[in-house]
Amino acid sequence: MLEVMNKNYVDMDEYPVTTELQNRCVNIIAHLFNAPVGEKEAAVGVGTVGSSEAIMLAGLAFKRRWQNKRKAEGKPCENPNIVTGANVQVCWEKFARYFEVELKEVKLREGYYVMDPVKAVEMVDENTICVAAILGSTLSGEFEDVKLLNDLLTVKNRNTGWDTPIHVDAASGGFVAPFLYPELEWDFRLPLVKSINVSGHKYGLVYAGVGWVVWRSRKDLPEELIFHINYLGSDQPTFTLNFSKGSSQIIAQYYQFLRLGFEGYKNIIENCMENAMMLGEGLKRMGRFDVVSKEDGVPLVAFSFNNKKDMHLAFKLSKLLRQYGWIVPAYTMPADAEHVTVLRVVVREDFGRPLVEKFLSHVETSLNELDSMTEAPLSTILLTVELKNTENAGEEDGGLHIPSNVIMKKELVPISKNIPLIGVKTKGVC
Amino acid sequence: MVLSKAASESDVSIHSTFASRYVQTSLPRFRMPECSIPKEAAYQIINDELMLDGNPRLNLASFVTTWMEPECDKLIMAAINKNYVDMDEYPVTTELQNRCVNMIAHLFNAPLGESETAVGVGTVGSSEAIMLAGLAFKRRWQNKRKAEGKPCDKPNIVTGANVQVCWEKFARYFEVELKEVKLRDGYYVMDPKKAVELVDENTICVAAILGSTLNGEFEDVKLLNDLLIEKNKETGWDTPIHVDAASGGFIAPFLYPELEWDFRLPLVKSINVSGHKYGLVYAGIGWVIWRNKEDLPEELIFHINYLGADQPTFTLNFSKGSSQVIAQYYQLIRLGFEGYKNIMDNCQGNAMVLKEGLEKTGRFNIVSKDNGVPLVAFSLKDRSRHDEFEVSDYLRRFGWIVPAYTMPPDAQHITVLRVVVREDFSRTLAERLVMDIVKVLHELDQLPSKLLMLSEEKKKVENGNASKKSEIEMQKSITDAWKKFVLAKKTNGVC
Numbered sequence: 001m002l003e004v005m006n007k008n009y010v011d012m013d014e015y016p017v018t019t020e021l022q023n024r025c026v027n028i029i030a031h032l033f034n035a036p037v038g039e040k041e042a043a044v045g046v047g048t049v050g051s052s053e054a055i056m057l058a059g060l061a062f063k064r065r066w067q068n069k070r071k072a073e074g075k076p077c078e079n080p081n082i083v084t085g086a087n088v089q090v091c092w093e094k095f096a097r098y099f100e101v102e103l104k105e106v107k108l109r110e111g112y113y114v115m116d117p118v119k120a121v122e123m124v125d126e127n128t129i130c131v132a133a134i135l136g137s138t139l140s141g142e143f144e145d146v147k148l149l150n151d152l153l154t155v156k157n158r159n160t161g162w163d164t165p166i167h168v169d170a171a172s173g174g175f176v177a178p179f180l181y182p183e184l185e186w187d188f189r190l191p192l193v194k195s196i197n198v199s200g201h202k203y204g205l206v207y208a209g210v211g212w213v214v215w216r217s218r219k220d221l222p223e224e225l226i227f228h229i230n231y232l233g234s235d236q237p238t239f240t241l242n243f244s245k246g247s248s249q250i251i252a253q254y255y256q257f258l259r260l261g262f263e264g265y266k267n268i269i270e271n272c273m274e275n276a277m278m279l280g281e282g283l284k285r286m287g288r289f290d291v292v293s294k295e296d297g298v299p300l301v302a303f304s305f306n307n308k309k310d311m312h313l314a315f316k317l318s319k320l321l322r323q324y325g326w327i328v329p330a331y332t333m334p335a336d337a338e339h340v341t342v343l344r345v346v347v348r349e350d351f352g353r354p355l356v357e358k359f360l361s362h363v364e365t366s367l368n369e370l371d372s373m374t375e376a377p378l379s380t381i382l383l384t385v386e387l388k389n390t391e392n393a394g395e396e397d398g399g400l401h402i403p404s405n406v407i408m409k410k411e412l413v414p415i416s417k418n419i420p421l422i423g424v425k426t427k428g429v430c
Numbered sequence: 431m432v433l434s435k436a437a438s439e440s441d442v443s444i445h446s447t448f449a450s451r452y453v454q455t456s457l458p459r460f461r462m463p464e465c466s467i468p469k470e471a472a473y474q475i476i477n478d479e480l481m482l483d484g485n486p487r488l489n490l491a492s493f494v495t496t497w498m499e500p501e502c503d504k505l506i507m508a509a510i511n512k513n514y515v516d517m518d519e520y521p522v523t524t525e526l527q528n529r530c531v532n533m534i535a536h537l538f539n540a541p542l543g544e545s546e547t548a549v550g551v552g553t554v555g556s557s558e559a560i561m562l563a564g565l566a567f568k569r570r571w572q573n574k575r576k577a578e579g580k581p582c583d584k585p586n587i588v589t590g591a592n593v594q595v596c597w598e599k600f601a602r603y604f605e606v607e608l609k610e611v612k613l614r615d616g617y618y619v620m621d622p623k624k625a626v627e628l629v630d631e632n633t634i635c636v637a638a639i640l641g642s643t644l645n646g647e648f649e650d651v652k653l654l655n656d657l658l659i660e661k662n663k664e665t666g667w668d669t670p671i672h673v674d675a676a677s678g679g680f681i682a683p684f685l686y687p688e689l690e691w692d693f694r695l696p697l698v699k700s701i702n703v704s705g706h707k708y709g710l711v712y713a714g715i716g717w718v719i720w721r722n723k724e725d726l727p728e729e730l731i732f733h734i735n736y737l738g739a740d741q742p743t744f745t746l747n748f749s750k751g752s753s754q755v756i757a758q759y760y761q762l763i764r765l766g767f768e769g770y771k772n773i774m775d776n777c778q779g780n781a782m783v784l785k786e787g788l789e790k791t792g793r794f795n796i797v798s799k800d801n802g803v804p805l806v807a808f809s810l811k812d813r814s815r816h817d818e819f820e821v822s823d824y825l826r827r828f829g830w831i832v833p834a835y836t837m838p839p840d841a842q843h844i845t846v847l848r849v850v851v852r853e854d855f856s857r858t859l860a861e862r863l864v865m866d867i868v869k870v871l872h873e874l875d876q877l878p879s880k881l882l883m884l885s886e887e888k889k890k891v892e893n894g895n896a897s898k899k900s901e902i903e904m905q906k907s908i909t910d911a912w913k914k915f916v917l918a919k920k921t922n923g924v925c
Binding site: 001002003004005006007008015016017018020021024027028031032039040049050052053056060078090093094097098099201207208209224225227241242245246247248249251254255257258259260261262263264265327 | 459460461462463464465466467468469471472473475476477479480482483484486487492494495496497498503506507510511512513514519554555557558561565583595598599602603604706712713714729730732746747750751752754
């Protein structure tokens with residue numbers, strides 16, 4: 001990576017091999033997602049700086065397609081909206097706000113922390129540019145049921161005549177599902193899925209700074225969004241928000257594809273999954289936690305206290321674990337399940353079994369600390385001593401005479417258990 | 431029964447990479463390979479393919495930095511696994527970004543108090559920076575129009591036709607109309623007078639470029655500011671200015687400190703600069719600074735609960751590597767003001783050497799000005815036999831990458847070659863380039879001209895016809911054909 005640090009990714013004419021590597025990565029990912037491309041046909045897709053940019057590009061393509069369709073029909077195209085679950089990552093809200101699209105969120109409920117396909121399809125109207133499903137929810141790692149969404153939406157499209165497509169945000173799940181759950185239908189095998197984004201820097205096993213977005217076919221990417229630039233002498237089509245950037249990550253992604261291959265990725269993800277299971281078991285055994293994440297999903301473990309009164313302790317536990325060096329975030333769920341607080345541990349490639357066991361032992365110690373903190377309140381007695389020259393002190397010299405009417409006893413109220421440590425509830429969770 | 435193994439079936443992993451079977455199979459292009467391969471093989475294969483890329487140091491087309499000190503490389507490698515946006519986990523990295531923003535804001539004379547923090551953000555490049563700045567202007571304008579009860583569905587932005595392609599991207603993606611001030615022969619930047627004429631009530635801002643992509647010239651921001659103040663007074667619209675200082679932002683404060691182009695001018699509300707151009711950092715970093723808090727509408731800032739702490743963010747990208755931010759901070763403190771000034775002086779000196787060398791050949795017109803970004807843009811005096819694209823092609827054979835462009839409207843008949851003088855383009859390289867250019871010219875002079883060859887072919891074709899055009903008319907028709915061919919190659923924007 002260091003060797004290619006000084007190559008500007010966008011200089012396609014100067015560094016043709018780097019561009020070629022990017023194209024190969026796009027093709028590899030498109031085939032991984034079963035894109036309907038012919039044997040030697042090039043896939044439609046691009047490398048980005050992360051899933052945020054990828055989602056913005058995909059959203060922009062949908063918005064423009066929808067606008068063109070509405071203009072052709074002579075209908076107004078002022079109020080586009082997009083339907084997602086309330087568990088979306090903040091970049092969807094960014095997209096909505098920056099590109100002036102309304103965000104219609106399907107609220108969650110306790111026990112069901114992803115988008116409900118039935119409710120989502122109900123919310124679709126004529127101004128909906130697409131429905132966004134998440135493969136690998138940020139909060140609980142769950143895969144949404146894209147097949148069910150596809151089937152329901154196909155029915156609705158037939159009834160209404162609108163052609164609402166689906167976008168799958170596979171930021172985390174895109175490099176997990178094809179290896180662990182190849183029979184799960186969530187990708188281009190479903191006809192309504194028109195574009196998919198995935199983060200190379202999550203389970204794609206590359207350092208931060210690369211994401212990919214792939215479209216089903218050329219017609220899903222409106223031609224007017226593609227820029228043909230005369231960059232340093234030759235014509236190159238580009239469709240990205242960023243222009244100059246380092247090429248290290250793209251080359252690193254190709255290296256991973258080449259070096260690991262299908263079986264390599266499969267082995268790594270299987271390991272992650274096993275470690276996640278072990279972690280889940282260990283936490284359940286302690287008897288204090290509910291594991292919120294499902295087994296079929298991204299290898300992460302989201303857990304909350306099973307006792308309702310202890311819910312807010314999650315933040316305290318997170319702080320205590322920091323003392324051992326572990327950074328475990330604690331979140332409240334979005335609407336309508338705000339009373340649930342979870343702690344989330346993401347199991348990455350480098351979180352091996354020994355670390356899992358150490359982590360579990362630290363959780364136990366922290367739990368004990370937490371319990372002792374909340375059970376025994378500290379009470380203090382405050383003694384104020386006033387030395388006065390009293391007349392009736394007597395003739396004792398050198399002695400400290402403390403008149404009894406001066407001793408003040410104060411008993412402090414014990415530190416209450418119920419101080420909510422929840423700070424400002426902010427917009428989105430990552 | 432013990433089966434003995436033949437010696438040649440030794441463990442695959444000890445094979446030398448080039449002896450192994452991995453270099454025999456063709457590389458995966460469309461599908462992920464089924465099996466893993468050893469890491470040395472993967473490295474070697476990719477390395478070998480990348481050898482065929484151009485040499486970044488000889489790439490004279492790009493402004494983007496291609497060399498940094500080894501110490502900085504060490505810092506970059508150490509930071510490569512830090513996700514820039516994890517503000518809670520990597521507080522020092524976040525702090526470094528804030529320090530960079532403050533330093534750059536003060537470099538641009540932002541009107542801040544002594545310990546007031548500047549309003550700005552690190553981005554992946556000037557493209558993202560410009561989109562953020564444009565978005566801020568658009569939102570501000572929309573809010574103002576809604577408050578006045580006027581329609582706000584047709585925003586537009588006024589720039590010169592010499593803008594870099596990212597402005598066109600911004601316009602297209604964010605549905606803003608782009609009103610371009612056309613260039614003319616001899617004046618290749620935006621004319622402030624014409625720009626101010628194009629301003630109307632739907633204009634969200636006027637964008638001036640400090641360091642035009644095509645010839646490195648600085649636009650006259652002060653004049654634009656003065657004219658626009660007048661117009662604002664007359665009309666009551668509050669049209670602001672954005673300065674795209676992608677290249678010039680790290681040059682003007684060091685080489686031309688008295689030039690007023692930054693926040694010293696009251697109408698300038700935001701400035702963007704590329705850290706990876708004359709900020710001397712590898713590709714992947716840009717900065718955008720706003721004058722003060724009111725210029726950045728609060729509703730665009732997201733407050734996220736990222737891994738436990740509340741952090742305000744206003745960027746298009748989220749997760750990215752933090753190496754470049756750290757590298758930028760390294761450069762700012764390692765070089766300091768005098769370091770940057772010395773480097774820019776050197777660049778300017780080398781650019782002058784190159785310019786004089788070219789002038790001495792007598793075959794070129796120099797299109798770039800002395801006051802500007804250290805680059806040399808030149809065109810052939812005599813284009814009748816060979817054009818600049820051929821010169822560019824022939825220079826490739828020596829290893830130099832020198833691009834040739836046609837100017838945007840209305841100066842499309844001018845083609846220039848452009849050499850960017852970066853930090854690592856020393857005087858010896860400049861002299862060598864001049865020598866190579868002279869060699870190329872000699873070679874081209876020996877060759878028959880493309881145009882004459884075409885005319886001979888045409889003569890052969892027309893010999894069958896009775897009509898006989900005069901020689902001048904024939905040459906004219908041939909040059910017209912070539913012009914059309916060249917223009918067909920010239921596509922949307924130039925970088």
